[in-house]
Amino acid sequence: MTDNRKFVSETVPPEVRSESAWWFVFQESKLLVHETLSGIDLPCLVDFAALGLPPLSQHYLGRLDHRPCYAVEVAEGTIPPAGMAFDGLRQVYGRLDEDLFWVAARAVQIVDWNRTHRFCGRCGVPLETKTDERAKECPQCGLLHFPRLAPAIIVLVEQGNQLLLARSRHFMPGMYSVLAGFVEPGESLEEAVVREVKEEVGITIKDIKYFGSQPWPFPHSLMIGFTATYAGGEISLDDKEIEDARWFTVEKLPRIPGKISIARKLIDGFLAKQGSFHED
Numbered sequence: 001m002t003d004n005r006k007f008v009s010e011t012v013p014p015e016v017r018s019e020s021a022w023w024f025v026f027q028e029s030k031l032l033v034h035e036t037l038s039g040i041d042l043p044c045l046v047d048f049a050a051l052g053l054p055p056l057s058q059h060y061l062g063r064l065d066h067r068p069c070y071a072v073e074v075a076e077g078t079i080p081p082a083g084m085a086f087d088g089l090r091q092v093y094g095r096l097d098e099d100l101f102w103v104a105a106r107a108v109q110i111v112d113w114n115r116t117h118r119f120c121g122r123c124g125v126p127l128e129t130k131t132d133e134r135a136k137e138c139p140q141c142g143l144l145h146f147p148r149l150a151p152a153i154i155v156l157v158e159q160g161n162q163l164l165l166a167r168s169r170h171f172m173p174g175m176y177s178v179l180a181g182f183v184e185p186g187e188s189l190e191e192a193v194v195r196e197v198k199e200e201v202g203i204t205i206k207d208i209k210y211f212g213s214q215p216w217p218f219p220h221s222l223m224i225g226f227t228a229t230y231a232g233g234e235i236s237l238d239d240k241e242i243e244d245a246r247w248f249t250v251e252k253l254p255r256i257p258g259k260i261s262i263a264r265k266l267i268d269g270f271l272a273k274q275g276s277f278h279e280d
């Protein structure tokens with residue numbers, strides 16, 4: 001589902017840094033970009049020092065089309081170089097090359113993990129970064145710490161020519177989307193799909209089919225998409241998270257999520273089946 005097919009993940013950086021690299025520079029979760037005539041671009045330099053920004057940490061990510069990629073964290077309040085700015089990833093989507101965007105989505109998670117996993121959870125001593133895998137190790141007890149990933153299911157439920165969309169209290173005004181929720185420990189993905197739909201809108205479903213998946217770096221989810229068919233029950237909103245849920249036909253859709261999201265890909269998939277599409 002992601003578009004970063006040309007990216008190869010690696011943990012050992014090139015011994016000699018002689019070629020230009022992509023630098024994914026983050027201040028908190030904001031990415032350093034510079035405006036171009038056609039959109040925005042990222043720093044592509046041999047040496048990060050050329051930017052004149054003091055790094056807090058640096059992480060080798062791998063290669064995009066053979067070009068090395070690094071994530072760098074800089075301190076809060078760092079002034080961007082002339083002509084550059086720190087932008088949120090959601091604002092960057094659609095303006096930055098799609099392959100670079102999805103590497104940035106990896107980079108922000110590595111930087112965030114590094115910042116929030118500095119000490120062993122068992123004995124409290126500072127962790128050491130491993131070089132042969134994406135992990136940190138406790139020098140005292142040997143406990144391994146891996147980047148955090150929170151799996152979440154997302155499901156489009158259909159009934160004939162209608163699809164079920166719901167509104168969370170946190171959504172922008174008028175926006176509806178498909179249902180989603182985090183997977184609980186001990187639960188299969190299919191069980192999570194059934195439970196979330198039952199909890200959030202009170203109906204039962206059948207014919208659960210895998211659709212695709214997408215990393216969602218806000219801040220560290222992995223969205224696993226499914227489609228399902230209505231089986232029974234009436235819509236009832238017990239969950240305080242959901243303020244409205246309804247069946248919609250393709251002719252009368254509400255405002256739906258942007259093309260960055262797997263939610264939108266699920267909805268677009270349903271529209272295509274109905275011989276329809278949605279512009280923006």
Ligand SMILES: [Zn+2]
Binds near residue numbers: 120121125138
């Ligand atoms: Zn330890």
